[in-house]
Amino acid sequence: MxxxxxxxxxxxxxxxxxVRANQLTGYGVVVGLPGTGDNNLEYLTQAMRGVSGRLGLPLPPGVEPGLKNAAAVIITAELPAFAKPGQRIDITVSTIGKAKSLRGGALVLSPLYGADGQIYAMAQGSLAVGGLDVSGNDGSKLTVNVPTVGRIADGATVERNVATxxxxxxxxxxxxxxxxxxxxxxxxxxxxxxxxxxxxxxxxxxxxxxxxxxxxxxxxxxxxxxxxxxQPAQTAARVIVNSRTGTVVINQAVRLSPAAISHGRLVVRIEEDPLIVQPAPFANGQTALEPSSTLSAEEYGDRINLMAGGASLSEVVDALNTLGVGASDLVVILDALKQAGALQAEMVIL
CATH class of the missing domain: 3.90.1070 (Hypothetical Protein Ta0175; Chain: A, domain 2)
Incomplete structure (x- = not known):
């Protein structure tokens, strides 16, 4: 039916x-980390000098700040359609250096830029990090989720609207x-x-x-x-195959021409059971290993299924289930059907 x-x-x-969203990107510094920040990276040092300079506390020349409690980060956000100045948006903060974790850190006031190079929002706030990273003195380490990425709900304030x-x-x-x-x-x-x-x-x-x-x-x-x-038109017949995971998705538009399918698996077993041969007592012989091999071959699933022309998705699935094929075998069968001209569908390999 x-x-x-x-x-x-x-x-x-x-x-x-x-009527669409626009992507925003910025560069900032997260401070207040418990020793899980970056090393004295040049770009982080320059950023810290810029932050302290904006606050009226320029660092003396030649003084390198201790930065294990700070991390250089990239800030990303999505500016919704018709967003107006004063509205708040969520932001995502990700490390770009060797920082181990952003847990417990706070983002210093940072501008967010659009594709045209204009500032559209200002970001600041404390991070919510869903992961953790701990290590012991013996070098053992435990990481849960991704502690180098965090989010700040309503962490940025829109400063400019986009003309649409x-x-x-x-x-x-x-x-x-x-x-x-x-x-x-x-x-x-x-x-x-x-x-x-x-x-x-x-x-x-x-x-x-x-x-x-x-x-x-x-x-x-x-x-x-x-x-x-x-009522949208029926989609084109398409078979999606993920060769890495063995996932196969067949949409309802897939039909088959008359075809006979036989799927068998040949299993060859080689069993080695060597025997240890020892010389008799007081003999001059040496202990030896005598090989002993057993060979066998069996073929499974050698049935042939006939699929009538115009078979629907449910009939295709039922027939393949009757053959008892797995996901990896199903990929081979579908590809063979297409090569034989029985499967009129687009094969998409992920």
Whole structure:
């Protein structure tokens, strides 16, 4: 039986162009560590000189600060769409030197930059670290999770908003997460039934939607658009194989042409049971080792299964389970079916 049709909301199928998050990155110093910080690295020394200088306490020339209680870090954050100055965002702090742990540390005030080189947020606060690192005098060491990465909830304050042109353009583009012309057509028809003549297809991913001017009217229309339900087109037949873990995922569009499958495993056993031969008492012989080998060969799973044309996903799985194949053997069988022309699907190897 075919799978029942499922309608998806427009907001789950794609996103409006320009209405997106932006990545921020910064460089900072974490202080207050219990001796788990960096060594006297040059970039950390320069950073500490900059921090002390901003506080009006410049270090004398030639004085190298003890930095085992500090660590140089990279700060990353995601600036949400329409974020305004004064709002707070979460940040992630990661070491870039030889620091062993950030547990107990505090991030000194650091700027966060966007891709255009402008400062969009300022970060500061105490870190929450989910891992730990301990060591003994004999060199033994225990590490739990990753103690060199921490997070600060609401650790950065937005200082600049990103101009999106949200309310100034006559049309707004909607991009599908996955390119599909049939889904784009269905989406266009659903939008035009609600707002006559407002949507048109640009390509298999993008639709252009005519919008009213003004943020208030445009926001109301976008709120209604996001809740429109559309039945997406069935995805292309695809088999995903992770050769490292032996994971195989087959979607419901996979079908098979008529094929016969025989999967057998040949097991050869070689058992060595050497005998120790000792000379008789008072003899002049020497103790010797006499080889003794036993060879055997057995073949398992030599059955042949016939798969009718147009077999569905459930039938494919049932037939392969009947053969008693494991994940690694399944990869070989699927690849052989594709080479034989019986499997009409895209093989994706991870």
């Amino acid at each position: 075919p799978a029942p049709a499922m309608a998806e909301r427009l907001r789950d199928l794609g996103a409006f162009q320009g 042109g949200f309310a100034s353009e006559g049309t707004l583009r909607f991009n599908l997460h996955n390119a599909d012309f049939l889904t784009a057509r269905r989406l266009r028809d659903a939008i035009n039934r609600r707002f006559t003549g407002s949507a048109s297809i640009i390509d298999g991913v993008t639709l252009a939607i005519a919008m009213p001017y003004g943020a208030d009217a445009r926001s109301m229309m976008m709120a209604e658009l996001e809740m429109i339900e559309v």
